[in-house]
Amino acid sequence: MPSPCDxxxxxxxxxxxALMVIDSRLKAIHDGKAETDPEQQQLIDQFTASLGPKEAHDVVDGACTLIYMFMQWLRTTYEDHDRDVIEYVVPSFVASMRMMPKSVRPEVIPTMTGLVVAAGTGLSPSLWRKQYGDxxxxxxxxLEVTAVLLAEHINRLTDDRDFATRVITEALSISDQD
Incomplete structure (x- = not known):
């Protein structure tokens, strides 16, 4: 029987x-800045302020899709080396989140960890989260930090700071052609 979180x-x-936001955060990290460029942040803030509730919900679903795609890429990569994605991603993910108390409240870490585990086991992060409420x-x-940390994990594995963004862009390009 298929899972309702399929x-x-x-x-x-x-x-x-969602990818635009994550990519701007990654670029800020690689430029050695704690924050996104003020001009870039202003553009993001103006854009997000213009979103209605449905559009904002769509961006959240888009971030969950990114998390799913990143975890599927990581899962395949780790399985190719006879390793478990949960074992190799979750501990460093949790440790990184714990070092970010200004961005990530401690009580949210278990939820984000569950989201990553759900994605790593082939479940939809958005549907997994939905079963626990809004x-x-x-x-x-x-949620944004989760996507950034997974993308950065991929970028470190590939030794290419744009790999995670590029792999999603290519996947989107292929799906647009279909």
């Missing part, structure tokens, strides 16, 4: 916008 039932959301405001920064 990705086939999940909305993809606005992956393009997203909270405290989870929004943590």
């Amino acid at each position: 990705p086939l039932y999940a909305p993809a959301g606005d992956v393009g916008t 997203w909270t405001g405290d989870e929004m920064n943590s």
Whole structure:
């Protein structure tokens, strides 16, 4: 019997916008800045302020889709080396989140960890989270941090700071052609 959290039932959301936000965060990290460029941040803030509730929900679903895609890439990569993705991703993920108390509230870490484990085991992060109720405001920064940390994990594995963004862009390009 298929799981109600099967990705086939999940909305993809606005992956393009979610990827734009994640990519700008990654670029800020690699430029050695704790924050995104003020001009870039202003553009992101203006854009997100212009979103209605449905569009904002679509961006959240898009971030969950990114998390799913990143974890599937990591899962395949680790399995190719006879390793378990959960064992090799989750401990460093949790440790990184614990070092970010200004961006990630401690009580949200278990939820984000569950989201990563769900994605790593082939479940839709958005449908997995939905079974526990609506997203909270405290989870929004943590959701973004989750996607950034997974993308950065991929970038470190490949020794290519743009790999995670590129792999998603290529996947989107292929899906647009279909």
